[in-house]
Amino acid sequence: MxxxxxxxxxxxxxxxxxxxxxxxxxxxxxxxxxxxxxxxxxxxxxxxxxxxxxxxxxxxxxxxxxxxxxxxxxxxxxxxxxxxxxxxxxxxxxxxxxxxxxxxxxxxxxxxxxxxxxxxxxxxxxxxxxxxxxGFDVEQTAADRVEADDELLVEVNLSDASSDVESPPAGVEVVLGNESTSVRATATQQTGLNYTATVDVASLSPGDYRLYSAAQTDDEVFGEPELVAVSGTQSVSVVEAGSLQDADSTDEPDETTTETTESTASTTATAAARENATATATTTDSPTPTDDGDDGDDANEDEQSPSTATTETAATDSNGTETTSTETSTMQSTTATTTETAAPLWGPFGISLAGVVGLAGIGLLRRRS
Missing domain, CATH: 2.60.40.1930 (Macroglobulin (MG2) domain)
Known part of the structure; x- marks a missing residue:
């Protein structure tokens, strides 16, 4: 029993x-x-x-x-x-x-x-x-928005997770869809276990969809290629054509305006720097109209301040009247002007005076003798 x-x-x-x-x-x-x-x-x-x-x-x-x-x-x-x-x-x-x-x-x-x-x-x-x-770890990368007349680029990176699978797999597929419709794209191998796929979304209406990637074998299961690895799902929105470009133009500053603003600011700063430099040079090079009658002190001051002396001398030698030159040209002409206008120790007048003194001395000696 x-x-x-x-x-x-x-x-x-x-x-x-x-x-x-x-x-x-x-x-x-x-x-x-x-x-x-x-x-x-x-x-x-x-x-x-x-x-x-x-x-x-x-x-x-x-x-x-x-x-x-x-x-x-x-x-x-x-x-x-x-x-x-x-x-x-x-x-x-x-x-x-x-x-x-x-x-x-x-x-x-x-x-x-x-x-x-x-x-x-x-x-x-x-x-x-x-x-x-x-049999693989699957990582997929894609934008979270795509325009309705564009294509979605998907990057799929695999890494071996088992020694019991054929590597690389027979194929990699990317699927984008929702409860009522979906589109598939076969990924193309790039290098090693790295793949890319382009999903044409033209058949999809604007809305939210789910994206996932899967590695396949050559076998068939339930009427489909057998899957040997699958990624996580990612949400992707299909938006109206042109909406992303409009958003970009609103969010991003205009390059021409930015460059013009930067150029204007640079020009203004340069002009201000030049005005400050001119003011400083004018203040430094202009002689003070004060004469205390001490030529020796003035000479010493001229030696200690060659830029001022040079400016005055250069103006006198050039035109006979006082003029104002730039700081650079004043400094360049200082040495040359000072060298050319310096009085020699024995000029014609000095030689004549020495001759008179000499003759007078000879006459006195004759009288004594």
Missing amino acids: HSSRALLLALVLVCSTVAPLTAAQSADYDVDIDDDLDIPDRTISTQWGDQTIEAIGSASEDGTVSVSADGPSGPSYSIRVVDSQQRLRDNHYVDGGGSASASFSLDRYDPGTYAIALTNGTETVYAVEPFIIN
Whole structure:
């Protein structure tokens, strides 16, 4: 009797493992993977029928995946982990239905695409959410706004997170969309694991969208290329054509105005400096009209202040009248003017005077003799 019951139970388990499941997506059931990524809605094909996907989970190799599930009270259901071949890998039975949670260890799971499925314990699936065991760390960079007639440039940088994946991956895809529409772009490899993609947003109406990037393998899962890594999501706004240029012209100062202002300020400062220099030179070089009658002191002062003496001499030698010259030309002409106008020790008058004194001395000597 006991052996018959055990055999029947084993048969049920085997049949539930290998029998294809059928889709019966119901609003009464919902499954959420902790810390999942809110992605643009998309429909995937499974062996249980088409399923609408609104989010995707992300996990690390040899980590864990935690799940929250909701179902009606009464009917029991199961929370299952299925792999890329849609085979059962783990199971948590919820007796009596209602809300439940479960955590599954991912030891000995390879990087790739898996799914959490809520089933009625046999072949019917009520809700599905995929999750990715990441073989790469994915970092994406893009602007948070793009004009409706422009293209969004996205940079995707990968780094190896597992030795069990092909590196580089078979492809990298970028997706931008919301609950009702989305656009995809295939990224182009640049160097190493660095990629760029250009997303044409012409088909998208102005509004807010979500952007994410994913690395792919050559295999197919749920009618799509298998994902082996996924980034976080980023919010991107599509705005009216020309609005970003208008904002830039309002926020940024006009370069011509700035240059003109700086040039005017520079010219004003230069003119002020020249006026100060002229005032200083005039004050320093102008002689004081005071004569105390002491020529010796005046001469000493002239020797100590060559710039003043030079200015006066240069003016007299040039035109015979007093004139005012610039400080530079005055200093340059000082030495030359002083040298040329200095009276020699023995001029014609001195020689004549010496001759008269000499003759007088000779006459006195003759008288005495």
